[in-house]
Amino acid sequence: MTMTQSDSPTCSTVRAMLAEDLKTQSESVERHLAGCAACRAVAERLKSAWTLLGTLENREPSPRFAAGVMAKLAPTETHARPFIAPWVRWTATAAAFAAIVVVTSTILDRGETEDEAASAVVADLDLDLLESQEMLQNLDVIEDLDLLLLLDEG
Amino acid sequence: MDPILDPDVELMLRVKAGDRNAFEMLIGKYQRPLINLIGRYLGAYDDAEDLAQEVFVRVHRAAPRYQPTAKFSTWLYTIARRLCANHARGMALRRWFSLSRDMADREDDPPDEGLDVADPADDPSVAAEKRQLRRVVAQALAELPDTLRFAVILRRYEELSYEEIAAILGCSVTAAKLRVHRAKAVLAKRLAPYAKDAR
Numbered sequence: 001m002t003m004t005q006s007d008s009p010t011c012s013t014v015r016a017m018l019a020e021d022l023k024t025q026s027e028s029v030e031r032h033l034a035g036c037a038a039c040r041a042v043a044e045r046l047k048s049a050w051t052l053l054g055t056l057e058n059r060e061p062s063p064r065f066a067a068g069v070m071a072k073l074a075p076t077e078t079h080a081r082p083f084i085a086p087w088v089r090w091t092a093t094a095a096a097f098a099a100i101v102v103v104t105s106t107i108l109d110r111g112e113t114e115d116e117a118a119s120a121v122v123a124d125l126d127l128d129l130l131e132s133q134e135m136l137q138n139l140d141v142i143e144d145l146d147l148l149l150l151l152d153e154g
Numbered sequence: 155m156d157p158i159l160d161p162d163v164e165l166m167l168r169v170k171a172g173d174r175n176a177f178e179m180l181i182g183k184y185q186r187p188l189i190n191l192i193g194r195y196l197g198a199y200d201d202a203e204d205l206a207q208e209v210f211v212r213v214h215r216a217a218p219r220y221q222p223t224a225k226f227s228t229w230l231y232t233i234a235r236r237l238c239a240n241h242a243r244g245m246a247l248r249r250w251f252s253l254s255r256d257m258a259d260r261e262d263d264p265p266d267e268g269l270d271v272a273d274p275a276d277d278p279s280v281a282a283e284k285r286q287l288r289r290v291v292a293q294a295l296a297e298l299p300d301t302l303r304f305a306v307i308l309r310r311y312e313e314l315s316y317e318e319i320a321a322i323l324g325c326s327v328t329a330a331k332l333r334v335h336r337a338k339a340v341l342a343k344r345l346a347p348y349a350k351d352a353r
Contacts, residue, residue, distance in 0.1 A: 016335070045342040048349035053295070053310050053341070055288050056194060061185045065203060069181055069210045 008032060011039050018043050162226035170217045177217075181210055184227070187312060188234060194307050195238050197296035205241060209234045224321055231312075231322045235304055242300065287351055294344040298337055305330060306337035 009017070014032045018039070033040050062068075162183070168176035188209060193202035212233050295303060305323060308314045314322075320330035 042342075045346050045349060046338055048352035049338065049342040049345045050310065051352040052287070052291050052345050052348060053306075055284070055291050056295070056311075058186060058190050058311075059193060059199060061189050061206075062203060065185050065189075065207065066178060066181045068203070069207045069214075070178075072207055072211050073214055 011036060014039050015042050018046055160222070160225045163222040166213075166217070166220055166226050167222065169214065170220050177210075177214060180213070180226075184230060185210075188230070190311065191231070191234060191307060192238055194292075194295060194311065195304055196241070197292055201241065205237055206234075208237055212237070225318070227314075228318055228321045231308065232324075235322060238304070239300065283351075287348060290348060291345065294341055297344070298340060302333050302337040302340065305333035306341070309334045 009028055009032055011032075014029050014036070017026070017029050033043055162180065165176045165180050169180065185206060188206040189199070189202050192205050192209075193199040196202060196205075209230065213230065295307070298306065301323070305319055308319045308322060309316075316327050316330045316334070319334070320327045323330060323333070325333075
């Protein structure tokens with residue numbers, strides 16, 4: 001986006017653009033900074049904070065990191081997954097849904113019907129995740145439940 | 155980047171085909187950024203290597219089902235994000251249930267001193283100042299909300315594009331930009347007293 005001399009950006013626009021990219025700034029931003037002490041101070045603070053983050057230097061992995069990964073794989077190192085009958089997976093999925101509906105209804109407690117709560121949960125959950133038994137075991141659905149709570153608070 | 159053109163996707167497809175050497179090459183390439191991503195996110199390196207190893211274990215277990223729909227690094231960091239979130243949630247739950255009084259007492263402790271990487275060339279007083287500065291910066295990062303913290307770490311240390319950050323966080327590009335911008339603003343305010351130490 002190019003700006004003419006007459007299209008001088010406001011302080012709020014400049015500060016938004018400052019946060020966008022600290023490596024290079026447009027000519028219009030530079031011109032504004034030259035004449036605005038407040039925005040220069042903001043720019044300096046943003047730049048300093050970005051530089052200070054660099055004090056957290058990288059750490060090197062321990063020499064046995066890769067061996068540690070391979071050791072964790074060893075007991076189950078196989079490309080063949082155990083066979084799980086489809087009806088078992090769907091039963092587990094249904095049980096997880098039922099548990100989520102109960103928990104969601106209890107936590108939200110908005111007088112919604114169970115159907116409404118279940119619909120809200122289903123609408124926002126990634127069903128592909130629930131079909132994966134590995135995801136169930138790792139309870140990744142809780143992450144979506146937390147998001148639901150945040151949306152409810154908002 | 156088209157996943158098809160990503161050399162790491164090619165390696166992962168070889169892992170899918172059972173190539174152990176390809177898997178070790180991926181570990182070699184990503185172990186350092188992964189450990190540091192997790193360490194910075196958690197504010198401590200105690201569990202960073204364990205979690206990073208778990209990320210690779212998940213990658214290996216998912217190999218038979220792997221479909222290259224994005225860059226390999228996007229997929230890897232997405233797994234890392236979920237594990238970090240689960241780990242942080244577990245820590246919060248343990249504190250909440252007071253299963254360990256030590257955990258609750260550590261809540262106000264400064265971040266892990268393992269973040270310190272001392273420069274042997276510094277004299278003791280300079281080293282101490284640098285150490286304190288690193289603690290302050292790590293604390294400021296740790297105080298960010300989870301969503302902002304992960305975004306700014308990916309942007310600042312991995313130098314990922316907003317598109318990649320959005321894919322990893324599961325949000326829109328606009329939301330990714332907002333998160334990074336907000337994080338920068340919060341950090342700028344928090345670290346303002348130390349601006350003179352920025353070089």
